[in-house]
Amino acid sequence: MHYHLGMTSALLTSSVAALPMLRDGSLPWAPHLAERGAHLTQVMQGLEPAIIGGYVAAEAKRRLEALLAGVARYRDHPYVRDLPDPPVIWQEGATRLLDYGAADPAGFTPGEDGIRGEGRVALFVPSLVNRHYVMDLSRRRSLMRWLSVRGFRPLLVDWGVPEGAELDLAVEDYVASRLGRMIALANTLAGGPVPVVGYCMGGLLTIAGVQLARNAVSRMALMATPWDFAAGDTAERRLIRVLGRSMLKTVEQTGSMPVDMLQILFVATDPAMVPRKFRDFAALDPASTAACDFVALEDWLNDGVPLAGPVARTVVHDWYGTNQPADGKWRVDGQIIDPAALGDMPVLIAVPERDRIVPPPTAAALAERLPRARLIRPAAGHIGMMVGSRSARELWEPLAHWLREEPVPAPAAPGGAPRRRATRAKAATPAKSRSPRPAATL
Numbered sequence: 001m002h003y004h005l006g007m008t009s010a011l012l013t014s015s016v017a018a019l020p021m022l023r024d025g026s027l028p029w030a031p032h033l034a035e036r037g038a039h040l041t042q043v044m045q046g047l048e049p050a051i052i053g054g055y056v057a058a059e060a061k062r063r064l065e066a067l068l069a070g071v072a073r074y075r076d077h078p079y080v081r082d083l084p085d086p087p088v089i090w091q092e093g094a095t096r097l098l099d100y101g102a103a104d105p106a107g108f109t110p111g112e113d114g115i116r117g118e119g120r121v122a123l124f125v126p127s128l129v130n131r132h133y134v135m136d137l138s139r140r141r142s143l144m145r146w147l148s149v150r151g152f153r154p155l156l157v158d159w160g161v162p163e164g165a166e167l168d169l170a171v172e173d174y175v176a177s178r179l180g181r182m183i184a185l186a187n188t189l190a191g192g193p194v195p196v197v198g199y200c201m202g203g204l205l206t207i208a209g210v211q212l213a214r215n216a217v218s219r220m221a222l223m224a225t226p227w228d229f230a231a232g233d234t235a236e237r238r239l240i241r242v243l244g245r246s247m248l249k250t251v252e253q254t255g256s257m258p259v260d261m262l263q264i265l266f267v268a269t270d271p272a273m274v275p276r277k278f279r280d281f282a283a284l285d286p287a288s289t290a291a292c293d294f295v296a297l298e299d300w301l302n303d304g305v306p307l308a309g310p311v312a313r314t315v316v317h318d319w320y321g322t323n324q325p326a327d328g329k330w331r332v333d334g335q336i337i338d339p340a341a342l343g344d345m346p347v348l349i350a351v352p353e354r355d356r357i358v359p360p361p362t363a364a365a366l367a368e369r370l371p372r373a374r375l376i377r378p379a380a381g382h383i384g385m386m387v388g389s390r391s392a393r394e395l396w397e398p399l400a401h402w403l404r405e406e407p408v409p410a411p412a413a414p415g416g417a418p419r420r421r422a423t424r425a426k427a428a429t430p431a432k433s434r435s436p437r438p439a440a441t442l
Contacts, residue, residue, distance in 0.1 A: 008067055008275045009417045012060035019044075019053055035383040038320070063275060070278030073286060079295040080252040083136060085158075092184050094160025095178050097185065098132070101153025115218055119153040121190035122174070122403050123183060125209070127201035127310060128174065129262060130187055131303050132158040134386055135199070140289070141387040147394055150404060155186055157202075162308045167255045170310035175335040183216050193218035195403050199386065200215060200224050200358065204325065208332040211341055221348040221402055222366060224358050224382050224396070227339075228326035232361030244316035257312035259304035270356050326365060347415040348402040349375045350385065357382040374408055 022037075022046050022160045023026040042232035045050070090097040101119050102107075124144070126132045135156055136144045144154045157235070162169060186194045198206025198216050203225025243264070251257050272373045305313065313372040324330040330337045339347075346368045360377075367373040378385045378394035385395050398408045 001334050012064055016056050024200055040316045066279040066282050067275040070282035073282055077294050077295045092178055093166050095180050096158040098156045098158055100148045119151045121153045121186055121194050123186045123194055123196045124154055124156045124200040125206045127196040128159050132156055134300055137387045143396055160395045167299050167308045172332050175208045180213055183213045187216040195219045197221040208337045209338055211337055212333055219346040223350040224352055226358045228362055228364045228365035229323045231365050232359040241320050244320055248316055251309050251312045255309045257307040259306050323368045344372050346372045349373050352378045352385040353381055355382040
């Protein structure tokens with residue numbers, strides 16, 4: 001939290017410090033802001049510097065106070081996640097496979113038949129960076145529970161927190177060993193090939209795992225999954241690569257990439273995000289549904305997971321640094337991982353339109369590599385696509401159609417009319433210890 005308060009203070013005070021540069025036209029602007037910057041410079045010529053400086057300083061103070069008020073309200077909020085885990089049907093080390101088909105949808109308690117759930121089996125693979133329960137966030141925001149009452153038996157991977165010897169695990173260990181065995185178990189439970197669904201970094205693991213176990217998988221869905229880390233390259237992406245390389249020195253010394261370091265890495269994509277979201281939260285009624293949803297999501301963000309050292313090196317160097325997946329150089333278990341190797345496997349690709357963590361071009365590039373790709377573009381951000389107020393309409397319902405092997409309808413616009421169909425692309429933390437973090441996920 002100290003980092004974010006310091007960063008916000010620096011951002012706000014820099015507005016005052018930049019005024020002289022704005023007046024004399026020497027302030028550098030991003031290309032898309034150049035025209036507005038030139039107009040603002042013109043306007044500033046007719047204003048008294050001391051007066052405008054006072055206004056800017058007052059606004060900076062107001063925003064910092066609003067941020068602090070939002071943080072205080074978050075820390076004192078009474079919401080606590082109260083969803084117990086469903087039965088564990090497989091475990092190795094810290095990694096568990098959770099069976100939501102064997103849990104009561106309301107209370108998530110096992111039925112009389114123990115672990116034997118009903119419905120279509122589907123395996124869900126989250127990121128190694130964040131906790132699995134973003135797909136089971138709360139009673140109101142749970143993809144797993146939503147699917148379990150619609151004829152599915154969702155199996156959710158909980159990668160767990162690496163400790164001890166697990167800090168030496170590489171991506172290959174997670175994919176070829178643990179994910180491979182979970183795909184095999186799902187295949188056995190279903191009596192045949194099963195669909196596998198990956199989210200964010202979990203999508204990359206899914207692509208590799210499915211390629212290694214092609215005959216056990218019927219279809220695949222990839223949600224906000226990065227592939228071409230050079231596509232839509234931005235200053236934020238370049239900053240992540242620079243910061244990541246310096247952070248790898250810490251990884252070499254400690255054996256892992258700590259949670260706080262990961263948060264710093266990803267906040268670079270939107271430095272104003274933390275103050276903005278807490279100012280907005282401060283304006284909410286604490287008893288409102290929106291406030292409870294905010295706290296539920298923020299608690300999940302606070303419950304981050306460190307990356308094992310070899311995994312961190314793969315993410316920072318092999319993926320962000322040298323773009324090995326898109327360049328055809330990423331190997332797992334001796335194989336080049338190439339989506340095209342999956343042949344005619346049906347694949348659903350969800351690319352959220354407002355994703356700042358995985359820029360849309362980075363994820364949409366997968367559609368070019370997959371012959372039978374169906375591309376949808378939820379009108380949401382990276383996390384909002386999964387747990388937002390429109391998640392059921394934008395993502396969950398299309399995904400359910402896909403899992404049933406039904407045509408995926410075009411998502412309806414908020415007013416009820418269907419949006420233009422997107423096809424294959426062409427060219428719980430206790431309240432008193434809460435400490436807000438940015439929306440970092442991969």
